[in-house]
Amino acid sequence: MADRRRINGPPGSTMPPVFEDDAGQPEVKSGKGRDRAPTAIRKMFLKTGVTPSASGSAYLEFEKSNKSDVSGLKLSCTVHGPRSLPRSSPFSPHIVLSAHVKYAPFATKQRRGYLRDPSERDLGTHLETALRGAIIADRWPKSGVDIIISIIEGDQDREASKSQGDETWDMMNALSGCITVASAALADAGIDCVDTVAGGVAALVQDAGDDSTPRIVVDPIPSEHEKVLGACCIAYLPTRDEVTNLWFKGDLPASDAGLYTQLVENGIQASRNANRVLVECLGETTS
Amino acid sequence: MSRHRAVRNLDYDEVMDEFEENLEEEEENRLLMEQGVADVRDALGAEAAKVTKTQIEEALWHYYYDVDKSVTYLTTKFINPPQPKAPKPAAPKPTGKFIIPLQAMLPHELQDSLHWAEDNRDGLGGRASRLTGFRQDHVGFRVPGSSPSYPLPPVCLSTHFHDMPWGNIPKGRESILIPPVVPRCGLLGGSGAPPKMTKLQALAAARKKKAQEKTSEQEVEQTRTQMTGLSVSSTPTQKENTPLSGAFSKRLKTSSSTAQGRVPIIPTEPRSESEQSVEPITKEPEVVAEPVQVPPVKKAQPSAFAQTLFGGPTPTFTIQQDVVTLGLAPSVLEAFSKPSPDDIVLAAQAKAGKKPPAGQTKKSKLSTTNSVTSSVAELKIDDTPLPKSRNLNVLSEFEKSTQKKNASFVVVGHVDAGKSTMMGRLLLDLNVVDQRTVEKLRKEAHMIGKSSFALAWVLDQRTEERSRGVTIDIATNRFETDTTAFTILDAPGHRDFIPNMIAGASQADFAVLVVDASTGAFESGLKGQTKEHSLLIRSMGVSRIIVAVNKLDMVNWSQERFDEIKDQVSGFLSATGFQKKNIAFVPVSGLHGDNIVKRSENPAVAWYTGPTLIEELELSEPSARAMEKPLRINVAEVFRTQQSQVTVSGRVDAGSLQMGDAVLVQPATEKAFVKSLLVEDAPADWAVAGQSVVLHLSHIDPIHVRSGDIICDPNKPIPKEKTFNLKALAFDFLMPMQVDVHRGRLHAAGKITAMPALLDKVTGAVTKKNPRLVKPGQVARVRVELDDQVPLEAGQRVVLRSGGETIAAGLLE
Structure with a gap:
């Protein structure tokens, strides 16, 4: 029950209401839309070996969108392990993977708690699934590896009070980033994987404007579009041509099955692009 | 009134009535809506087919069942629009149900003046925040859980905050913020410029570096070609459209043709080395996957945050002078442009502190270099003394010291000749042992019926020796006269203990041969150990011998007897190899102490005018000491003390040693260090040949040292x-x-x-x-x-x- 004795401030940040003084003012949306090609993902900066105390670590950030006020996603991942399982745990012939994703309290517009909320746990589960397909798990029996990702900054439009429903779509982008950065950190830790797994997001969006037809874009920023109709996040192994994790969200008409296929395809493409950055980064480290 | 009672008294009927009223109102609205839709359809006539029921309802709702307005709106929007258009290609699904919003209860003026957004569901704050334009075209395509994002209309903020510029701040009003110049280091703790490495990481990095250096020229070339290959592959249009051969491309084909339910696979860039060298296969050019244009992905530059985190290239700040010194007088600026007075003083002090004359430095440097090289050449790591060593020059110390002469003598003779008793008397008369001790011993001896053995017990301290009445092992004792410090080595006379006697004789400078003068005893002695002992001590290198003719009181100090013995013994000793001048005869009585320390007062001995035993001892010059020779110590005994687990006693046969020296124990060939040493039972820093020492050894296991071993110089060990x-x-x-x-x-x-x-x-x-x-x-x-x-x-x-x-x-x- 809320504390009634004192006046509590709102849990999130608020913006002062700005009233429309002129009803007839034309809507101008320049400078807010997407300026990238529909198949282009944002530029990424990836660096491994950032945390000395961890077995492996990586830092990933997306380029700041220059059109909107969306700051880029910033992730840091640490991998601890492989280390022996505690005595209490039962025997495991494979490596026991545990992935934790946590938003920093200041990462999003809505302040996050210190404990993991269901959405973060959800991300962790997805991440674990994505990585499990990449790790050669039976090389380390009786051992465990902890993958801990902290989202330092989510890619949200912090300025406006408008895009309140975007959090669910932001999770997609966050997950794809998590997958990529975790893969880099695993490689940094020297844990054997069949391939580097990278995440990619494709979404069916509707842009503002009268002539807008829904279109498929990769790496969507929800605030750049009028509406996100559906999105899918894909974890993809390029050399093996395998998808380790697929997360679909949205409300697409069931009649057009091709739409799903296109979304997945674009998602794969996005993840492949992300993978290229990943491979380049790992190559820099080793060379 | 308590809450319970309030609840109990609640009038349910009243509450239910209120609810029904609400329902009635909704019913009324629905009827109105149906009526309105029918009216609009009538008004539109044939055009009515172009609009859906939902759209009509929507319009009606917003114009509050005003049929005329709705018709105009629908006509302009859907029927005769600039371009009338089917709502969605994805077949917009009518939501099916119409939500009757709460706004129905709002005052009509507000509803008229404002266009309400349809979506008001999400959040309480939405009502206030979504005062944006009404958009008809989005009705009906909603995704649950998401709300359409409407960008803010371009509200002219400057009208609201016309005095305070929000953006577009004129240059003149901008304040200049200079970010602090932070040191180049990571945020994650540590002080060094690069992120701190663990030992393992450092090791791995070193190994990596090594491996890197190893890579041959060829590999470098190979990598270069690969790199060029990579750059080609990264041009998307060329590569992405290149299908692969075999089953993979077949799969691709099916997927692209059927398209339904299958994910079309776009060929990847080859990753492995072998694949890279393979030329792009163009066997099936007709199979072209989705022509997805992928721009080349470039790595983004790290953001300011990342740069700070990893200590990347810090942006250079150009601090403008006028910014810093804003409003400062030029004189103040001048003052800080030069080093401060404190700096000047400190610099001068530092300079004065370390300024030796130039010539001297050179010379001393040269000489020190020479001495260092020579000393290094002389250095031997093997025998570096412990830091405790005082590095004395022992021989010069010995010269300087004003010590008394040091002499040790062994007392030999046939069993029961009275050797131990005589020595006991000697010690008693010299006050080395006090009268009380002797009285005590006498009492004890009387108890077991051997009262005459009391003096012998001064030296024979073992219970076995006392009970058997014979000396078994060498007893050592010390006494000093005015000129000399003597060490007594009382040897056993019994034939079974000859080895012990040999041990004692080997430590002696000269010998005292005790002969029993009593009738019969002398003769048996001469055939027994008197003879053997004298032979032994001679062959041990002892050249001076004093013959104490003991127990003459038993024969009433007969001079004849003394002379007889003297003749026989001297003849025998000469035959053994002793020189005449090195043989002395003293008539003594060990039990009574005549002629031992004090001249006998017995008139019967008046015939003897020669020196007493002690005088005779003092006359004896100790043999020359081999101090210059390498160290040799015969280990007589090994025992434990508090100072050291390995304490050895013995006589320094040759050479010298000091505290802290390294020594070698033979035959174990184990090195040890002299922790401390005792000379003549007193702590000393050094010892020379001829002295009896007790050494406390360190850095050696007790099993390596036994009596009979030799402790020697590690540089010149005994073979x-x-x-x-x-x-x-x-x-x-x-x-x-x-x-x-x-x-x-x-x-x-x-x-x-x-x-x-x-x-x-x-x-x-x-x-x-x-x-x-x-x-x-x-x-x-x-x-x-x-x-x-x-x-x-x-x-x-x-x-x-x-x-x-x-x-x-x-x-x-």
Whole structure:
């Protein structure tokens, strides 16, 4: 029950209401839309070996969108392990993977708690699934590896009070980033994987404007579009041509099955692009 | 009134009525809506097919069932729009249900003046925040859980905050913020510029670096070609459209043709080396996957945050002078442009502190270099003394010290000749032991019926010695006269303990031979140990001998008896090899103390005018000390003390040592350090040859040190021998036989393997080669082989015994 004795401030940040003084003012949306090609993902900066105390670590950030006020996603991942399982745990012939994703309290517009909320746990589960397909798990029996990702900054439009429903779509982008950065950190830790797994997001969006037809874009920023109709996040192994994790969200008409296929395809493409950055980064480290 | 009662008294009917009223209102609205839709459809006529029911309802709702307005709106929006258009290609699904919003209850004025957004569901804050334009075209395509994002209309903020510029701040009003110049380091703790590495990481990095260096030129070339290949592959249009061959492309084909339910696969760039070298396969050019244009992905530059985190290239700040010194007078600026007075003073002090004359530095440097090189050349790591060592020059210390002469003598003689009693008397009379101790001993001796042994017990302290009344092992004691510090070595007279006597004799400078003057005893002694002992001490190298004719009181101080004994003994001693001048005779009574320290007051001894025993001892010059020779200490005893687990006592035979020295223990060949040492039972810093010392050793295990070992200089260690040649004087018949070799405390089993020559006693010339037998009294060269290695050195004197008899004594060659 809320504390009634004192006046509590709102849990999130608020913006002062700005009233429309002129009803007839034309809507101008320049400078807010997407300026990238529909198949282009944002530029990424990836660096491994950032945390000395961890077995492996990586830092990933997306380029700041220059059109909107969306700051880029910033992730840091640490991998601890492989280390022996505690005595209490039962025997495991494979490596026991545990992935934790946590938003920093200041990462999003809505302040996050210190404990993991269901959405973060959800991300962790997805991440674990994505990585499990990449790790050669039976090389380390009786051992465990902890993958801990902290989202330092989510890619949200912090300025406006408008895009309140975007959090669910932001999770997609966050997950794809998590997958990529975790893969880099695993490689940094020297844990054997069949391939580097990278995440990619494709979404069916509707842009503002009268002539807008829904279109498929990769790496969507929800605030750049009028509406996100559906999105899918894909974890993809390029050399093996395998998808380790697929997360679909949205409300697409069931009649057009091709739409799903296109979304997945674009998602794969996005993840492949992300993978290229990943491979380049790992190559820099080793060379 | 309590809450419970309030609840109890709640009028349910009233509440239900209110609810029904609400329902009635909704019903009314629905009827109105249906009516309105019918009206609009009528008004539109044929055009009515172009609009859906939902759209009509929507319009009606927003114009509050105003049919005319709705018709106009619908006509302009859907029927005769600039471009009328089907709502969605994805077949917009009517939501099916119409939500009757709460706004129905709002005042009508507000509803008229504002266009309400349809979506008001999400959040309480939405009502206030979504005062944006009404957009008809989005109705009906909603995704649950998401709300359409409407960008803010371009509200002219400057009208609201016309005094305070929000953006577009004129240059003049902008404040200049200078970010602090942070040191180049990571945020994650640590102080160094690069992120701190763990030891393992450092190791891995080093190894990586090494491996990197190893890569040959060829590999570099290979990598370069790969890199060019990569750059080609990254051009998307070319590569992405290149399909792969085989099953993979077939799969691709099906997927692209069927498209439904299958994910079309776009070929990847080849990753592995072998694949890279393969040319792009263009067998099936017709199979073209989705022509997805992928721009090349470039890595983004790290953001300011990342740069700070990893200590990347910090942006250079150009601090403008005028910004910093805003509003400061030029004189103030001037003052800070030069070093401060404090700086000047400190610099001057630092300069003055370390300014030696230039010439001197050079010279001293040169000399120090020379001395360093020479000292380095002399350096031996092996025997570096412990830091405790004072590095004394022991010999010069010895010269400086004004010590008394040091002499040790061994007391030998036949069993029961009164050696121990005489020594006890000597010590008593010299007040080394006090009267009370002797009284106590006397009482104890009386108890077991041996009251005459009381003085002997001063030296014989073992219970076995006391009960048997014989000395078993050497007893050492010390006393000092005005000129000399003496060490008494009281040797056992019994024939069974000859090895112990040998040990004592080896430490002695001269000997006191005690002869029992009583009738019969002297004669038996001369055949027994008197003879053997004198032979032994002579062969041990003792040249001076004082013969104390004891127990003369038993024969009433008869001068005849004394002379008789003197004649016999001197004759015998001369035959043994003692020189006449080195033999002295003193008539004494050990039990009563006549002529020992004090001259006898008995008138019966008036005939003797010579020196007393103690005077005779003082006359004896100790033999020359071999101080310059390398260190040799015969270990007499090994025991434990609090100072050290390994404490050894013995006599320094040759050389010198000091505290902290490294020594070598033979035959174990173990190194040890002298922790501290006692000379004559007093702590000392050094010791020289001739002194009896107690050494506290460190850095050695007790199992390596045994009595009979030799402690020596580690640089000039005593050699360990298994076979040696001996110039031996035979006391018995010698032939190749088993013998015991005695040297001091050491005794080792061995055998005579050969007797190469018989030698002349005086000249040492070979008289006969390879004798079969060596007769008693003959001198021969004998070869002895030992069972074990034993530290032996040329010039040492050893005794050969066999079957409890001394058969030979001699000098090592």
